[in-house]
Amino acid sequence: MSSKPKIGVYICHCGINIAKTVDVEELTRYAVKLPNVRVARDYSYMCSDPGQLMIREDIRKNGLNRVVVASCSPRMHELTFRKALVEAGLNPYYLEIANIREHCSWVHKDKQEATAKAKKLLQAAVAKVRFLEPLQEKEVDVEASALIIGGGIAGIQASLDIANAGFKVYLVEKTPSIGGRMSQLDKTFPTLDCSACILTPKMVDAASHPNITLLTYSQVESITGYVGNFQVKVRKKARYVDFSKCTGCGLCAEECRLADRVKSEFNMGIGNRSAIYLPFPQAVPAKYTVDPHSCLFLTRGKCGKSPKCVEACPAGAVDFEQKDEIVEFKTGTVIVATGFDVFDAARKPEYGYSDYDNVLTGLEMERLISSSGPTGGKLVLGKGDGEYVPKEIAFIKCVGSRDKSTGNEYCSRVCCMYTAKLAHLVKDKLPEANVRIYYMDVRAFGKGFEEFYDRVRREGVRYIRGNPSEIFKRNGKLVIMVEDTLTAKPLEDEVDMVVLAVGLEPRRDAREVIDLLRLSQSSDRFFLEAHPKLAPVDTATEGVYLAGCAQGPKDIPDTVAQAKGAASSALVLLSSGKVKVQAQISWVNEATCRGCGYCVEICPYTAIELVSVNKMGHEVNVARVNEALCKGCGACAAGCLSGSVQQKSFMDSQILPQIAALGGKS
């Protein structure tokens, strides 16, 4: 350690957030008496300009070489105060924060007790700061490209923005086409734009952009490395169709032995497709794919005498020899835009979704009513001779949302509006139909939403306040058991068709992405942003951003806005070209390290490896930290059996005095 510690202590009132519960003046008087403390001050907002200035001037005038700020969580303002130190010419790691807000004033009521606790926390911080050492921040180059996972509207928008800024983009989409859920929608609320009309041009742009490499029907297998330098491995699944030859003519699908006999995922099972297929007419890329789960040749090794698709294809594109392909590349940043799944209505058995064909989900209704859908947009139910036009139609909102019994406490944010939209479209197609919407609240919060809700009501769509409890069939009609809560009357409403406004849920295979990037989930199981207000597109992993419904339910306008936000965050990194890496990382004392490798196993970031060194004439193993990979989580330091791994700023020599102070041995 350089010179004798000269400590400045700064106590923040945080308005009244701290001062109301902690006697800040008493705390200040206490602080000056602590060993090595030269100056102690309190102030209403330490993080404000005058607050920081106070610290900077004290450093200059009083020759302070250590600073303790007693304030809010270091997560809020550690960076702010580190900057103040730097500006005053001090190494930023000579700072210690005593959290007297989240750890003290916010969780206590009694002022005397809270003040006593604040003293302890402060005393501990002072004890530690004396032993802190200066650390140097390193910078590394950023690979000038981005990986976008998920090709829905969020992924497409983010890709276009980054590509237009001149950086390379790898857009990885799991299914055979980009477009996501938006491509399944008919019209979009509140303006009733045709979904395909506004989405298709963007899909085509993404596919033809010189900076975008589109990897559809592909899955990210692994991502290693760190911000600025991710190493990515993608599996391009075999499509059994030669991309360069397929012209998208569709003759193969027409001739396929399973033509129109495989359930179409795109049409939510309402319509059928062939085993070799294009998911939907506007799919991008417009190339066919053989579905390995249904194709006769691939499942049984034999399709009649010879595969009809092969015979039918004039370009000779069908190729059953094709194998999965692994593509590897480096990127500087990653955007996760994997979207959502809709709630599985079978999980609410009281609505009879699994039993009755005329109980549909909202997404199925989108397909049924879409002019590109399985009925060409005719609103009919039943098949063949049993075909009929529904006359009494009911919508039920909040299915699988705002419902603890399904584990989804959140509001899905789009179903109120898509219900209004679908009800409008029904009225449009079947003016004679009686349409009612059962609801518990109507949430029309977005721009133009309330106006749209108004319009739909005036078109004659009845809003009945009551959340149905049960549906069963009686004399061929669906009976909805519900209470009209405004008249307090129980109803048995007989209808021809029910549409369940199913909510949005995290992708059922979200685990894959979580494992790839070690993402966290919030309590609603969507991916967790770094801060709900101030870092809504960032994640805890630097260089990894979120966009769209992967982060939480949202409509298209919000999805696009967030995608642009994520793209902008990624671009900050890409255009600066350099990134600082964590300085508070671990460090191995090679002299005492026994090379047991326990830390190597523990490290979640594969940042430690064993290397062979010569110790007094013997070749032995010792652990070595990869400084770029280490995130400073401290797991290795806590785990090392011989105490040889230490985390900088949290070394035993630094935290033991701190702990001792908390233990009361002052």
Next chain:
Amino acid sequence: MNSEVRSFLEKHDLLGCVQCGRCTGGCPVTARTDLNVRRVIYESIDEKMLDKMSKLPDIWDCTTCSTCAVRCPKGLKPLEVLIGLREVLVESGMVQSTVRDALESVFQEGNPWKKPRATRLDWAEGLEVKIAEPGEKVENLIFVCCTVAYDPKLQDIARNLVKVLNKAGVDYGLVGDGETCCSSEVYNLGEAGLFEMMVEDNTELLKGFAADRMVTISPHCYSTFKNQYPLLKMEIVHYTHLISELLAEGKLALPKEVSKKVVFHDPCYLGKKNNVFEEPRFILKQVPGVEVLEFERKKERSLCCEGGGGKMWVETESRKERLAETRIKDARALGADVLAVACPFCILTLDDALKAKGFEEEMKVADILEILHEAAG
């Protein structure tokens, strides 16, 4: 006063209610009576209303079928609010005399039917039965149920069970004449103090048996022991579970054909309350000759027969046909020969309804055990 009322609000999480109406929408009695449990919740938030609310005759309409609780999106248990209000009334001592008598009988004789404790095992006369001895190891401790033990119309259920178990060579023992009401209905009638006492006594008694698990005949006993006896660590199963096991393991032969069309009515205390749906159906499907039919309203969407919730002792007004009668009509329309149940209360209500509808010739109500006994020969 304030703290007490506050605890009613907190205990039932009344502020969590969003007034969506899912409870009332699914409540089987709302359409027939004045009960509107959503409104009861809404009005009970005001502490000054509690006394008045407790005097509403509507609160006795509830059958404790639990539909409201299963459907509530906010995790409330509306039926518990009604039971809580019954408690308020019971505490004030103003309950119907039939209710008072039933409670008194549980306290004195260990059953709500005013029958002497000493005659509890009379149903078993002339039968070969095994009575469990405290401390002696037994695999299946059988809890018969007061209603089954005393009601001549139901005693056959117990007899059939014993015969079937004897036939299958099952290691079992009856709790015997010390068996005391599980007090499910005591709880539902709002006598919380007595219920607590009965739980303590019963826990003590049942702990004395060295049993791996206890098998109940009634879903009401099953549900109560399983969910409301926190200190009784024994595994509790319904008899349909035990029989399913025997059938699956091939330990119970069913040589006789029973050529009947059978439709199963899910008892609320087995189905909605405890998610036991498959075992009864599995059993029926094993019976040779039986054709298993299904109600439109089955399993999670089953219709309550209105036997529970203390309804055996309270008469309430009704505007419409009894649900048990609806059930009988539906069974008839399906062409069922037998409406099968696995609950003594269901038998009583459905059998009454069968007679009221005059369908005794065409159809009968029977416990699964009766069919099983016939098939076992």
